[in-house]
Amino acid sequence: MRVLLSGNEAAARGCYEHGVKVATAYPGTPSTEILENVVNYKDDIYCQWSPNEKVAFEVAMGASFGGVRTIVTMKHVGLNVAADPLMTSTSVGGDGGFVIVTADDPGMHSSQNEQDNRYFAKFAKIPLVEPSDSQETKDYIGAAFEISEKFGTPVLFRLTTRLSHAKTPVELGERVEVERKEYEKDIRRRVVIPAHARRLHVEVEKRLLEIQKFAETSPLNRVEEGNPKVGVISSGIAYQYARDAFPDATFLKLGLSYPFPIEMAKKFCARFETVYIVEENEPFIEEQLRYDGITNIVGKEKVPLCGELNQSIVSRSIDGGEEPDRAAVAPRPPVLCPGCPHRSTFFTLNRLGIGATSDIGCYTLGVMPPLNGIDTTICMGASIGNALGFEKAIGRDFASKMVAVIGDSTFVHSGITGLADVAYNKGATTVIIVDNSITAMTGHQDHPGTGKTLMGETTTKLDYIALAKSLGVKDAREINAYDMAAVKAAIKEAVDSPEPTLLVMQGPCALQVRKTWTEPMAIDAEECVACGLCLKLGCPAISKDENGKSTINPLFCVGEICQMCAQNCPVKCIKPTAKVAA
Amino acid sequence: MEERTTNVFIAGVGGQGILLASEILSDMALAKGLDVKKSEVHGMAQRGGSVVSHVRFGRKVHSPVIAEREADVLVSFEKMEALRWVHYVSPEGTVVVNDQEIVPSGMERYPDGIDEELAKRAPGAHKFDALKLAEEAGHARAVNTVMLGAFSNYLNFTEDEWKSAIEKRVPPKTVDINLKAFELGRKAGAL
Numbered sequence: 001m002r003v004l005l006s007g008n009e010a011a012a013r014g015c016y017e018h019g020v021k022v023a024t025a026y027p028g029t030p031s032t033e034i035l036e037n038v039v040n041y042k043d044d045i046y047c048q049w050s051p052n053e054k055v056a057f058e059v060a061m062g063a064s065f066g067g068v069r070t071i072v073t074m075k076h077v078g079l080n081v082a083a084d085p086l087m088t089s090t091s092v093g094g095d096g097g098f099v100i101v102t103a104d105d106p107g108m109h110s111s112q113n114e115q116d117n118r119y120f121a122k123f124a125k126i127p128l129v130e131p132s133d134s135q136e137t138k139d140y141i142g143a144a145f146e147i148s149e150k151f152g153t154p155v156l157f158r159l160t161t162r163l164s165h166a167k168t169p170v171e172l173g174e175r176v177e178v179e180r181k182e183y184e185k186d187i188r189r190r191v192v193i194p195a196h197a198r199r200l201h202v203e204v205e206k207r208l209l210e211i212q213k214f215a216e217t218s219p220l221n222r223v224e225e226g227n228p229k230v231g232v233i234s235s236g237i238a239y240q241y242a243r244d245a246f247p248d249a250t251f252l253k254l255g256l257s258y259p260f261p262i263e264m265a266k267k268f269c270a271r272f273e274t275v276y277i278v279e280e281n282e283p284f285i286e287e288q289l290r291y292d293g294i295t296n297i298v299g300k301e302k303v304p305l306c307g308e309l310n311q312s313i314v315s316r317s318i319d320g321g322e323e324p325d326r327a328a329v330a331p332r333p334p335v336l337c338p339g340c341p342h343r344s345t346f347f348t349l350n351r352l353g354i355g356a357t358s359d360i361g362c363y364t365l366g367v368m369p370p371l372n373g374i375d376t377t378i379c380m381g382a383s384i385g386n387a388l389g390f391e392k393a394i395g396r397d398f399a400s401k402m403v404a405v406i407g408d409s410t411f412v413h414s415g416i417t418g419l420a421d422v423a424y425n426k427g428a429t430t431v432i433i434v435d436n437s438i439t440a441m442t443g444h445q446d447h448p449g450t451g452k453t454l455m456g457e458t459t460t461k462l463d464y465i466a467l468a469k470s471l472g473v474k475d476a477r478e479i480n481a482y483d484m485a486a487v488k489a490a491i492k493e494a495v496d497s498p499e500p501t502l503l504v505m506q507g508p509c510a511l512q513v514r515k516t517w518t519e520p521m522a523i524d525a526e527e528c529v530a531c532g533l534c535l536k537l538g539c540p541a542i543s544k545d546e547n548g549k550s551t552i553n554p555l556f557c558v559g560e561i562c563q564m565c566a567q568n569c570p571v572k573c574i575k576p577t578a579k580v581a582a
Numbered sequence: 583m584e585e586r587t588t589n590v591f592i593a594g595v596g597g598q599g600i601l602l603a604s605e606i607l608s609d610m611a612l613a614k615g616l617d618v619k620k621s622e623v624h625g626m627a628q629r630g631g632s633v634v635s636h637v638r639f640g641r642k643v644h645s646p647v648i649a650e651r652e653a654d655v656l657v658s659f660e661k662m663e664a665l666r667w668v669h670y671v672s673p674e675g676t677v678v679v680n681d682q683e684i685v686p687s688g689m690e691r692y693p694d695g696i697d698e699e700l701a702k703r704a705p706g707a708h709k710f711d712a713l714k715l716a717e718e719a720g721h722a723r724a725v726n727t728v729m730l731g732a733f734s735n736y737l738n739f740t741e742d743e744w745k746s747a748i749e750k751r752v753p754p755k756t757v758d759i760n761l762k763a764f765e766l767g768r769k770a771g772a773l
Contacts, residue, residue, distance in 0.1 A: 002612070003612075004608055004609070004612050004618060004620070029624060030623075030624065033624075109623045110623075110624075133619075133646075161623060162621060162646055162647065165621065165622060165623055165624055166619055166620065166621035166622075166646035166647075167608060167618075167619070167620045167621075168617075168618070168619045168620075168643075168646065169612060169617065169618060237646075240644045240645045240646065241644075241645050243644035243645070244644045244645045244649065310645060310647050310649065311644075311645045311647075311649045312649045312650045323650075324650045324651055324669040325669065326669045327665045327666065327668060327669070327699055327703060329662055329665050329666040330662070330686055330689060330693050331632075331686065332595065332630075332631055332632040332662070332663070332666075332686040332687070333631055333686075333687065333688065334596070334630055334631035334687075335630050335631075335687035335688065337630065368687075368688060369688055370688075443624070535690060538687070538688070540630050540687045543685050543689075543690055543691065544690040544691055555722065
């Protein structure tokens with residue numbers, strides 16, 4: 001059967017068809033939907049969300065030790081978190097097939113940087129597999145497992161946003177079971193004390209040479225004949241852009257691009273006067289060619305390194321041509337949703353003149369005007385360490401001017417150690433968990449704080465208050481995020497206190513609340529004094545009418561559950577619609 | 583139309599049902615045995631931001647995104663968004679626009695001059711009030727099927743193919759409303 005699948009759906013289908021038995025991940029755009037689709041095959045594949053990518057990686061490694069085909073998936077920056085087990089796992093492979101999926105984000109549609117994780121393959125000395133559409137994604141998952149098992153190595157499998165999220169046709173197949181390998185204790189391979197690790201490093205180098213030979217003739221690397229005068233080398237989604245930009249050219253298409261098939265590439269380059277290297281972000285392929293003295297190539301001196309490519313950018317960069325004239329249109333940035341429980345925290349911080357080190361999640365949108373609620377955002381969990389650092393640099397009093405704001409899922413991911421540091425090193429830091437009880441930005445995934453697993457089971461639920469107290473943060477409290485007065489009182493008290501404080505601002509994600517919408521709020525225009533305070537909430541449901549008075553869009557307002565604007569209104573003119581109509 | 587690739591660029595604001603519209607179109611192209619690619623970005627963009635979906639179909643499609651100046655049809659569910667993406671339309675392309683105004687977050691009022699600028703850049707654009715037609719069909723949220731109806735005039739699929747594709751994708755309880763919305767849109771968007 002032929003169906004349309006996104007790259008992520010195809011990767012999940014590939015896991016099913018190619019006998020995967022364990023799949024783990026921490027959600028992160030653009031990788032999230034892989035595990036969200038693997039769960040459709042939960043009768044055959046055990047799958048789980050882990051608290052973070054490092055743990056997900058370690059669970060996957062353990063499953064591979066246990067002898068079954070295992071996959072772990074993450075976004076590009078997630079591999080930074082998992083880099084510690086990654087760098088050593090490479091020398092102890094050789095059990096159940098082990099594939100690591102990295103979904104990179106050229107163009108940074110939903111990310112804080114544009115790192116090109118192909119370098120992780122080279123750094124960790126493991127093979128790199130790069131598909132170019134959904135069919136290849138499904139097929140290459142199988143190829144990656146075969147390589148992993150043949151050479152006893154983890155394999156890095158690279159997707160990018162336009163592969164993960166584009167739907168293309170896929171021919172479905174049946175599941176083929178792969179036998180579990182019997183576990184046998186082997187400390188010389190699995191215990192990396194220096195004496196073992198020295199020997200293992202030599203073996204890794206030997207293995208890499210063998211895989212390099214394999215790559216020279218692998219069907220994943222192929223020449224597609226065309227115009228004998230124009231040669232192009234490409235991989236991944238960039239191949240598709242290059243295909244449109246050079247419709248008639250001869251292509252060397254790389255699907256197993258590390259260890260690099262240098263002999264194949266040399267032979268290819270010798271056929272042309274000039275060969276164009278089309279790759280997104282870094283000159284990964286180009287560097288391999290230049291290292292071996294191949295000079296008749298054109299790469300990053302023409303093709304942009306920053307940002308996402310497309311066929312227009314590729315052909316303009318090489319053949320010239322003008323960019324089309326664009327209309328100047330006001331931006332339409334994403335914002336905190338109407339009814340979002342995070343709004344009260346940022347509004348209150350703004351009104352009190354308190355800054356915030358913040359973190360990765362929906363609440364990063366608190367940076368947008370009019371909330372202007374964030375001073376720093378770096379990576380998962382950084383908010384708490386950053387806030388403590390400010391305090392150590394500027395003085396203890398500064399803790400009353402700068403708090404840490406972190407989401408519930410991010411706190412579990414890598415905020416717990418930060419909070420331990422605050423208590424241990426005697427900080428006065430106020431840490432605010434904006435707790436909507438879900439991993440919201442990536443589309444509502446469960447985590448240890450929600451009490452549910454990926455496979456839909458009820459489980460133990462992390463107690464933030466008890467955790468904080470056990471770490472030594474004695475003042476730890478839950479607050480209703482929709483109670484503006486309580487939020488304000490709690491923040492004021494916390495920043496004035498000389499002790500560290502944890503405030504858990506609780507309120508469900510507005511996108512989930514939407515299912516139970518109540519009557520929207522409305523503004524009584526006769527009573528409204530046009531003070532504009534409600535507009536300072538930055539709620540997309542509230543705008544100004546032609547008389548300068550505020551008005552609420554009933555299609556956007558979530559109604560009774562929120563009422564932040566009503567609580568805030570100095571003349572109390574914001575009421576449920578029926579009361580205004582009456 | 584099968585030999586060459588057809589490019590349909592769908593734009594709007596998060597929450598308007600753009601992705602469902604592009605699913606329906608892709609389903610039809612796949613059912614005809616064509617190569618199809620459909621691309622959009624998830625994540626940040628859905629928090630009230632600008633959303634686009636690229637749909638390409640034909641004998642063989644490579645890039646999942648449409649090149650600038652190569653869209654055969656630009657369908658915009660919102661006026662400002664039409665202007666934002668109008669440089670994607672080919673010189674022979676068609677522009678179909680919902681006359682609706684959605685104030686971008688962070689702005690207190692809708693910006694001036696959108697109609698004038700759009701008239702300059704897309705003089706032949708078919709602009710009509712899809713929200714009104716959706717309400718007439720039974721629900722404001724049927725704006726996306728009204729828009730499907732409107733641009734169905736410019737693609738080589740039969741009315742039956744459109745309707746059966748819609749029936750398969752929309753929630754069962756809303757089939758009647760959506761089919762009515764499609765018909766109203768098809769009339770409003772006709773040449």
